[in-house]
Amino acid sequence: MDPVVLYNFTLLNLKKMKVLVIGASGAIGKIITPLLAEKHEIITAGRNSGDIRVDISSAASIENMFKTTANVDACICTAGDSYAGELFSMTEEKLNLGIKNKLLGQANLVCIGQHYLNDNGSFTLTSGKMGDKPAKNAAGKAIANGGINSFVLAASLEMPRGIRVNVVSPARISDIPANDLAEGYKRSIEGTANGELIKINY
Secondary structure, three states: OOOOOOOOOOOOOOOOOOEEEOOOOOOOOHHHHHHHOOOEEEEEEOOOOOOOOOOOHHHHHHHHHOOOOOOOEEEEEEEOOOOOOOOHHHOOOHHHHHHHHHHHHHHHHHHHHEEEEEEEOEEEOOOOOOHHHOOOOHHHHHHHHHHHHHHHHHHHHOOOOOEEHHHHHHHHHOOHHHHHHHHHHHHHHHOOOOOOOEEEEE
């Protein structure tokens, strides 16, 4: 099956769901959260704001978040930092910003959260265009985004209890209409997709 999904999906969840949005105050989160809230119950989480505090670079923080949040149907993550800069000045520390935070942080959300999410729930991670169509000065972003894409493809083969996992990969946020961006996340949590890369506007 082609892992790339461009607005082709079958509706699965028409009911109101309890959706945990991590990074709700970030660039993507601020756009999609109010649109998702039109239909679903939203719980927001972030490092410095939200209903719950979580630092996705810390496995203990992720565990605590899930322990204190019951009956979650869908978990969306739009959080995670990565480095943008020329390869000439790249260092291990700069690479690790994306690897330890965005890549491992989101992978840990799935590895830990699979034990807490409701049956037939879903995870939706966020990568980005640089994961499979990189530009100059984007090696730091490419390694994190590409890793997330690959993780989702592999993890989807082993998810328990009917849980699904997908990844939304948007182009530059300023170039994407708000409804198009939100639609990508809706399609992941409300559809039947599993292990798929949902590209937005590229």
